[in-house]
Amino acid sequence: MTLKERLISYGLPALALLALFLVWEWAVYQFKIPRFILPAPSVVARSLWQWRSAILGHAAQTLYTTLVGFGIAVGFGLLLGWLVGFSALLYKAVYPILIGFNSIPKVAIVPVLVIWFGIGTVPAVITAFLISFFPIVVNVATGLATLEPELQDVLRSLGAGKLQIFRKVGLPRTLPYFFASMKVAVTLAFVGSVISETVASNKGVGYLMIAASSRFDVPLVFAGLLVIATLGILLYALFAILEGRLTSWAYRR
Amino acid sequence: METETSTTTQAAVEFRGVGLTYRARDGSTLALDGVDLAIRPGEFVAIVGPSGCGKTTFLKLTSGLLLPTQGEVRVQGKPVRGPLKIVGMAFQNPTLLPWRTTLENVLLPLEIVQPHRRLYRRNRGAYREKALGLLQSVGLEGFVRRYPWQLSGGMQQRASLCRALIHEPDILLLDEPFGALDAFTREELWLVLQKLCLERKCTTILVTHDLREAIFLADTVHVMSKRPGRLVARREVTFPRPRGLEACFTPQFLDLYQGIRGLIGEVREAT
Ligand SMILES: Nc1ncnc2c1ncn2[C@@H]1O[C@H](COP(=O)(O)OP(=O)(O)OP(=O)(O)O)[C@@H](O)[C@H]1O
Ligand SMILES: [Mg+2]
Numbered sequence: 001m002t003l004k005e006r007l008i009s010y011g012l013p014a015l016a017l018l019a020l021f022l023v024w025e026w027a028v029y030q031f032k033i034p035r036f037i038l039p040a041p042s043v044v045a046r047s048l049w050q051w052r053s054a055i056l057g058h059a060a061q062t063l064y065t066t067l068v069g070f071g072i073a074v075g076f077g078l079l080l081g082w083l084v085g086f087s088a089l090l091y092k093a094v095y096p097i098l099i100g101f102n103s104i105p106k107v108a109i110v111p112v113l114v115i116w117f118g119i120g121t122v123p124a125v126i127t128a129f130l131i132s133f134f135p136i137v138v139n140v141a142t143g144l145a146t147l148e149p150e151l152q153d154v155l156r157s158l159g160a161g162k163l164q165i166f167r168k169v170g171l172p173r174t175l176p177y178f179f180a181s182m183k184v185a186v187t188l189a190f191v192g193s194v195i196s197e198t199v200a201s202n203k204g205v206g207y208l209m210i211a212a213s214s215r216f217d218v219p220l221v222f223a224g225l226l227v228i229a230t231l232g233i234l235l236y237a238l239f240a241i242l243e244g245r246l247t248s249w250a251y252r253r
Numbered sequence: 254m255e256t257e258t259s260t261t262t263q264a265a266v267e268f269r270g271v272g273l274t275y276r277a278r279d280g281s282t283l284a285l286d287g288v289d290l291a292i293r294p295g296e297f298v299a300i301v302g303p304s305g306c307g308k309t310t311f312l313k314l315t316s317g318l319l320l321p322t323q324g325e326v327r328v329q330g331k332p333v334r335g336p337l338k339i340v341g342m343a344f345q346n347p348t349l350l351p352w353r354t355t356l357e358n359v360l361l362p363l364e365i366v367q368p369h370r371r372l373y374r375r376n377r378g379a380y381r382e383k384a385l386g387l388l389q390s391v392g393l394e395g396f397v398r399r400y401p402w403q404l405s406g407g408m409q410q411r412a413s414l415c416r417a418l419i420h421e422p423d424i425l426l427l428d429e430p431f432g433a434l435d436a437f438t439r440e441e442l443w444l445v446l447q448k449l450c451l452e453r454k455c456t457t458i459l460v461t462h463d464l465r466e467a468i469f470l471a472d473t474v475h476v477m478s479k480r481p482g483r484l485v486a487r488r489e490v491t492f493p494r495p496r497g498l499e500a501c502f503t504p505q506f507l508d509l510y511q512g513i514r515g516l517i518g519e520v521r522e523a524t
Contacts, residue, residue, distance in 0.1 A: 150348045157316050158365045158420075159338030168361070172352045249352040252402050 039219040044226060047219035055208065059227050062193050062205040065121055066231075069128025070189035077133040077185070078178065081140025085174070086166070091141065102134045107195050114200045124196040124204060131192035132185040136178065143177030144170050176250035179243035186235045190228055263330050264291040265424060265456040266315055272323030272481075273310055284310045286481035288324070292456060292473075299459045299467035299474045300484075301513070303521055307482030308460040309345055312426045315458060316340045328424065338366055341422030343430045345460075347409035349401040355412045356397040359384045362420040369420055387415040390445050392438070406433040411442070418449060425450070425457040431466065440498055443469055447495060464517070465501055468509055476513060478520050486516050 021041045027033070028040040035043055048055065084091045106127050113123035147170055155165045197206025205224045212220035244253070268290040275282040284307040292298050300308050313319040314326050317336040326333040328340075341362070349358045363369040363380050373380065388397055391411040401409055414430050430446075431439045447470060450457055461467050467474045468490055476486040488509060492500055500506055 148348075150344065150346060151350065153313075153318055154342075154344065154348050154350070154361075155365065156336045157318055157340060157342045158362050159336055160365045164365060168364070169350065172350070175352075247352075249400055249402075252400075 036216050036218045039222055043219045044222040047217070048223040048226065051220060051223065055205075055223060055227060058203060058205045058208045058224075059231065061121075061203040062124075062190070062197065062228070063231060065124035065196075065204065066128050066186075066189045066193040066235075069125040069130075069192060070132055070186055072125070072129045073133035073136060073185060073189065074182065076129070077136025077181075078140055080133075081137040081178075082144060082166075082170070082174070084137065085141035085144025086170070088145070091145065098134065098137060106131045106192055107199065110196050110199045113196070119200040120203065121201075123200055124193045124206075127196040128189040128192035131195075132189040135181040135184045135188070139177040139181035140174050143174035147173050176243075176247040179239065179247055182239045183236050183243070186239060187232045190232050190235075194228060263294075264327070265294040265296070265329060266290070266292040266458070267327040268314075268324070269327070270324035271314060271321045271326055273307070273314060273319060274322045283481040285314070285321075286323075286483055288482070288484055290475070290484055292458070294456055295454045297450060297457045297459070297470060297472045299461060299471035300477055301461060301464060301467050301474065301517065302477030302482065303479050303517070304462075306477045306480050308477060309428055311477075311482065312342065312428050312458060312460060315424070316342050316426055337424075339423040340426055341417035341420060341424070342426040343410075343413050343417040343428060345428040345432070347401070347406075347413040349409055349412055349416075351401055354398050354400055355388065355393060355404065356381070356384055358401065358412055359388060359415045359419055361416060366420045384415065384419055387418060388412070390449075391415060391442060407435070407438065410434065414442075414446075421453055421455070423455055425455045427457065427459045429460055429462065432462070439463075439466070444498070446470065451494060464510060464513055468506060468513070469496060469498075469501055474513060476516050476520060479523065485520060486513075488513055 025040045025042060028038060039047070080094075084094055109130065110123055110127055113126055117123055117126070151169050151173070152165055155169055160168065193204065194206035194209075197204035198210045201207045205228055209221045209224035212218075212224065244251075268288045271285060271288040272283070273285040275284055288311070300311060302308055310319065314321055314333075315328065317326075317328075317333045317340075320326075320333070320335075328337060349355075350361065353361070360380060364373055369376075369380070385394070385397060388394055391414060393408060393411055393415070396404060396408060396412075401412070404412065410430060410433050414427070417425060417427065417430075431442055434442065443466060459467065459470060471490055474488045474490060475484045476488075477483065478485045490509065492503075492505070
């Protein structure tokens with residue numbers, strides 16, 4: 001990347017973010033919005049600093065449940081995606097169930113999870129998993145199902161078996177689809193964790209926000225939101241970088 | 254297992270009354286019909302015929318990628334029941350794997366075909382050298398680290414040719430391997446291919462639209478009719494090898510050329 005490209009790809013988003021905060025700050029003072037409705041960014045920042053050690057602990061908990069749930073989703077999603085993409089029959093059989101399952105709002109499942117596992121870490125992990133595996137399965141399955149017969153023929157004409165065809169063509173071919181879905185899935189996993197924490201936990205950013213809002217400490221609620229958004233962006237960026245490294249061929253770079 | 258050993262030398266490839274019908278949702282296509290042919294080990298066969306007559310289908314039948322719907326295909330005496338390991342095929346579209354560099358694409362067969370697959374780790378250096386040598390012989394030495402989309406169409410075809418050759422297959426199937434090349438590069442590659450085939454003595458089937466190419470390279474030229482494809486004529490080419498490009502301008506060559514050209518003309522007109 002040239003310096004100019006670098007400036008654009010990092011500087012521009014930073015500038016936009018700064019502008020957003022400035023407008024927000026200005027609007028709050030201009031229209032005299034009370035802080036229990038919408039706190040100004042400077043107030044949120046102060047709250048963030050004041051509660052930093054508590055926030056850090058809760059953020060670590062949320063990150064932990066998110067990553068564990070997401071990790072399980074990646075493993076499970078890859079496996080199911082490959083299976084479903086490999087066999088047209090399985091695809092037909094399983095797809096409606098997946099769609100149906102994905103339509104269920106995950107908040108509705110949390111109470112059930114609490115009955116089964118109690119409150120805390122386990123339901124958060126499971127919710128993160130449940131909400132994030134679907135895009136992975138669908139993407140990986142699509143990648144495999146749309147594998148060009150010509151590429152398979154190249155391998156078949158060398159006498160390669162099904163497993164070898166999968167390893168040499170199917171797997172690399174699904175990687176771009178997989179990474180694209182990972183970026184979406186990791187942000188979804190955050191949503192899952194936080195949902196579960198707001199309903200059934202005494203740890204995590206979700207819990208922190210619920211507790212703060214019951215005390216009408218709206219600046220702290222917004223601090224929690226900011227933390228989640230930041231974590232989401234960081235993980236998204238991480239997977240975007242990985243994607244760029246591992247599947248540059250798909251984007252012809 | 255049948256082990257026929259005829260008194261004459263066993264054919265490398267044998268078609269016995271082979272027909273192939275493609276079945277699709279909106280009706281079926283008879284692509285090949287009643288093809289009978291025997292190819293000697295080491296023979297270089299060229300097949301010419303109008304577009305859509307079933308030449309690619311013929312190669313896929315030979316390699317076992319397709320199974321005949323009528324008759325029988327035999328390779329080295331055994332009926333073909335599935336994809337064969339002893340063939341190397343250069344497809345009509347280069348079909349390089351987009352996530353591999355040119356060099357990695359050429360090395361692909363060695364990762365799959367035995368005994369190379371077993372020896373791959375140990376012999377990696379030697380295999381790389383061999384691949385680089387092949388790539389150099391087709392003029393791609395400067396592009397070994399490039400990805401397929403960074404190559405021109407003709408360069409991709411040349412890489413694909415190297416991939417078909419690298420594991421030294423007994424039977425080489427080439428589907429218009431030089432279709433996207435200019436006349437000069439093409440003639441250069443005729444010489445490269447001739448040299449390789451003479452060294453390795455592999456049986457080769459070349460599908461081409463270029464009649465000069467067919468006559469220059471082949472021992473036998475077959476003419477295929479319009480769809481459904483049948484082999485309607487066979488011409489032996491007896492010029493001594495190695496042939497130089499000047500052979501193309503001898504009266505014998507031109508006679509043969511005119512003769513086969515006439516045949517193809519008749520085939521095209523026939524309804
Ligand atoms: N997968 C397929 N399904 C259905 N029909 C097919 C299929 N492949 C080829 N055909 C049909 O079979 C016939 C022969 O096709 P083939 O590809 O063998 O022709 P070809 O001689 O190689 O032509 P060309 O010189 O243009 O490459 C064509 O009419 C084509 O429409
Ligand atoms: Mg063809």
